Amino acid sequence: MKKIERLNGIIYLIKERKRISAREIADYFEVSLRTVYRDIDALSQIKVPVISYEGVGGGYEIDDAYFLPTVKLSDEELNLLMLALMAGKEIQVPGSGLTYEMLTLKLKNVLYSQNRRGSSAFLDNCVFYTGNIRPNCYPDHLLKTLIQSFEEHLKLKITYFTPLTNSTNDRLISPYRLEYDLGGWYLVAYCHLRESKRMFRLDRIRSLELTELRSEADKCLPFINEENAALEAGVTVEMDDDLYRLILQDTVMSGHNILSDQPLTIKLYAHENNVLELLMRNPDKVRVLEPETMIRSIRERTEHLINNYFKL
Secondary structure: OOHHHHHHHHHHHHHHHOOEOHHHHHHHHOOOHHHHHHHHHHHHHOOOOEEEEOOOOOEEEEOOOOOOOOOOOOHHHHHHHHHHHHHHHHOOOOOOHHHHHHHHHHHHHHHHHOOOHHHHHHHHOOOOOOOOOOOOOOOOOHHHHHHHHHHHOEEEEEEEEEOOOOEEEEEEEEEEEEEEEOOEEEEEEEEOOOOEEEEEEHHHEEEEEEEEEEOOHHHHHHHHHHHHHHHHHOEEEEEOHHHHHHHOOOHHHOOOEEEEOOOOEEEEOOOHHHHHHHHHHOOOOEEEEEOHHHHHHHHHHHHHHHHHHOOO
16 A cells, blocks of 8 residues: 555544554554554644544544545545445445436546546446345335434334235334345344344335334344354254365355364354255255254255155
């Protein structure tokens, strides 16, 4: 990183953190403390109002009134921003259509004004495959209402479509968190109708409105803790050595432990659906040993497949 880029970065970092130590700056930019001290001195010389505090809890601050004008973006920065925007379009953030288009136009204008045709050619050859769900539409003001609900800790009243019954019904919910998975956005919330944690697909919410009732999202915690306990218990599998090397960096292998080398026996700490997907894709290379509940689930699924395809 060039010095001028690091100096600008230090300004952004201090303004974001409000107060930060020289050691934290050094760790962030992977430079020595001596380099940080020289950079702070350089900023002071060009009249950047850096305030230094000594002693325990000390560090650097920048006057809140100080404004750093927009700087010229590097090719790498522009490419990263454009890639992020392309990914954002694919995951279809609710209510972001026009904002996305305007921001894309602004960045493309920078690209073209600086004659960075190479960057444009690179981006034209980037493709994203984000999952299996392709939402059609979202209710108006969905994201704005969700943000307000989280910020003000208020319950939501939603009208939700259930495909299995081809019907809609009203729910009172306390939003807990927003998740994205396999191409779809989900709202994890406590459902006061079912008195349980539920996941609501955003594109199946037909309408929503903010209430004046205080959120009770903490009621999700016992269910979250139960799910986390199942993850911590793990799933024990035997796995083919070649498959192990092939999928070592996959999400399903995150945090795994090797219990035995011959045969290769592994403890996986992944969601049941992820383990089942791994098994179904590699039935001759993976075998679940425990827990018994998952073995029963696999046996039931297998029996259904046999009944469907090998009826006498």
